[in-house]
Amino acid sequence: MTSLHPETIALHGGFRKDPATNSVAVPIYQTASYQFDGAQHAADLFALKELGNIYTRLMNPTHDALEQRITALEGGVAALAVASGQAASTYAILNICQAGDNFVTSTDLYGGTWNLFSHTMKQMGIEARFVDPADPEAFARATDAKTRAWYAETLPNPKLQVFPIAEVAALGRKIGVPLIVDNTAAPIICRPLDHGAAVVMYSTTKYIGGHGTSIGGIVVDGGNFDWAAHAERFPLLTQPDPSYHGAVWTEAVKPLGPIAYILKMRVTLLRDTGAATTPFNAFLHIQGLETLPLRIRAHCENAAKVAAYLFTHPKVARVIHPSVQTGAARARAEKYLKGGMGGLLGFELKGGLAAGRAFIDALELFYHVANIGDARSLAIHPASTTHAQLTAEEQLATGVSEGYVRLSIGIEHIDDILADLEQALEKA
Numbered sequence: 001m002t003s004l005h006p007e008t009i010a011l012h013g014g015f016r017k018d019p020a021t022n023s024v025a026v027p028i029y030q031t032a033s034y035q036f037d038g039a040q041h042a043a044d045l046f047a048l049k050e051l052g053n054i055y056t057r058l059m060n061p062t063h064d065a066l067e068q069r070i071t072a073l074e075g076g077v078a079a080l081a082v083a084s085g086q087a088a089s090t091y092a093i094l095n096i097c098q099a100g101d102n103f104v105t106s107t108d109l110y111g112g113t114w115n116l117f118s119h120t121m122k123q124m125g126i127e128a129r130f131v132d133p134a135d136p137e138a139f140a141r142a143t144d145a146k147t148r149a150w151y152a153e154t155l156p157n158p159k160l161q162v163f164p165i166a167e168v169a170a171l172g173r174k175i176g177v178p179l180i181v182d183n184t185a186a187p188i189i190c191r192p193l194d195h196g197a198a199v200v201m202y203s204t205t206k207y208i209g210g211h212g213t214s215i216g217g218i219v220v221d222g223g224n225f226d227w228a229a230h231a232e233r234f235p236l237l238t239q240p241d242p243s244y245h246g247a248v249w250t251e252a253v254k255p256l257g258p259i260a261y262i263l264k265m266r267v268t269l270l271r272d273t274g275a276a277t278t279p280f281n282a283f284l285h286i287q288g289l290e291t292l293p294l295r296i297r298a299h300c301e302n303a304a305k306v307a308a309y310l311f312t313h314p315k316v317a318r319v320i321h322p323s324v325q326t327g328a329a330r331a332r333a334e335k336y337l338k339g340g341m342g343g344l345l346g347f348e349l350k351g352g353l354a355a356g357r358a359f360i361d362a363l364e365l366f367y368h369v370a371n372i373g374d375a376r377s378l379a380i381h382p383a384s385t386t387h388a389q390l391t392a393e394e395q396l397a398t399g400v401s402e403g404y405v406r407l408s409i410g411i412e413h414i415d416d417i418l419a420d421l422e423q424a425l426e427k428a
């Protein structure tokens with residue numbers, strides 16, 4: 001299957017039919033382990049002389065179909081599906097950072113990632129250095145010999161300003177630092193690897209799953225970063241690994257292709273810390289993936305219409321969506337987002353906290369949930385939920401005011417979406 005079109009890859013990429021049964025739908029391989037063909041077969045699998053199934057914590061044919069399909073969609077070389085988006089970002093960093101190391105990250109992050117980086121990683125002795133994403137040079141200025149990666153989100157909410165992927169990735173490549181991009185909010189409409197990112201990750205819980213049914217994450221290796229050329233920066237990939245009988249990952253994978261980063265993640269981090277996905281969740285995320293290109297278009301079209309509607313509403317002070325941005329932010333959105341500007345949208349009610357709460361309580365079609373990327377329309381008022389513990393100044397620094405409402409626009413008929421917003425705004 002050689003198509004380069006995402007609509008086709010999403011249905012056929014990486015899996016055509018089940019080799020055992022000819023099943024067209026990807027089967028749910030609900031098994032913990034796999035019988036070895038004999039002692040030599042088992043020895044070869046454990047020694048990585050042959051790649052194959054050992055134990056579902058490490059690999060599973062259903063997980064493999066999801067990994068191969070997303071790899072094909074992203075233009076990468078291999079992927080690792082894990083239990084959640086949080087597990088994916090944790091592994092993306094821990095795979096190359098150890099105690100005493102640091103990485104540089106954009107300040108515009110999902111709150112859970114912010115906590116992970118500023119608290120849990122710190123407890124592990126890994127320093128996250130936060131920089132302003134609008135200034136690509138800031139990444140270079142914050143970098144030293146112990147910096148192992150740069151990290152950013154393509155379309156971070158609540159600011160929804162597209163990250164300058166190519167500008168930052170190119171600076172990093174000059175000094176041998178890979179850019180890891182969380183593309184959760186922009187699947188299909190952006191392919192970060194095409195712009196120079198080395199690694200892409202997703203919370204598959206969101207648009208990829210698309211139906212709000214199950215938690216998952218995935219890390220995709222671009223295979224486009226020469227770890228060995230910067231060997232001193234990546235000892236975890238270029239020095240003998242005592243946890244795997246002294247394997248040097250950049251050497252060990254040579255017969256298999258440029259997959260040192262992702263193979264090492266699977267056979268050490270996933271083996272040891274065990275944030276495996278499940279065959280059933282992988283199956284559900286494959287189901288979602290099959291219609292993702294269609295759905296993302298509908299999300300984007302509806303969101304742009306909602307942005308235009310809110311833009312002129314008398315109770316709305318500000319609308320946050322790339323389609324209504326101007327200047328540099330708009331130029332970046334046009335450069336990086338193709339076929340739509342995303343389904344996430346924010347707006348600020350003139351009436352502040354009370355208006356935000358009244359609006360949320362009045363919604364009838366929109367669900368009031370802590371999630372994004374469901375086929376259904378979703379809403380949340382961060383000042384009374386995710387951002388409630390922050391001071392008013394801190395809320396503003398993160399781009400959230402007391403009257404700020406976040407919407408994840410679904411794929412219902414646009415007239416019904418606008419009607420629900422209209423009646424809720426009347427009560428706000």
Ligand code: PLP
Pocket residue numbers: 084085086087110112113153182184185202203204205215216217372
């Ligand atoms: N990255 C982004 C941009 C997210 O929005 C989220 C979740 O909201 C995550 C990562 C974490 O994903 P999960 O909830 O699947 O652990």
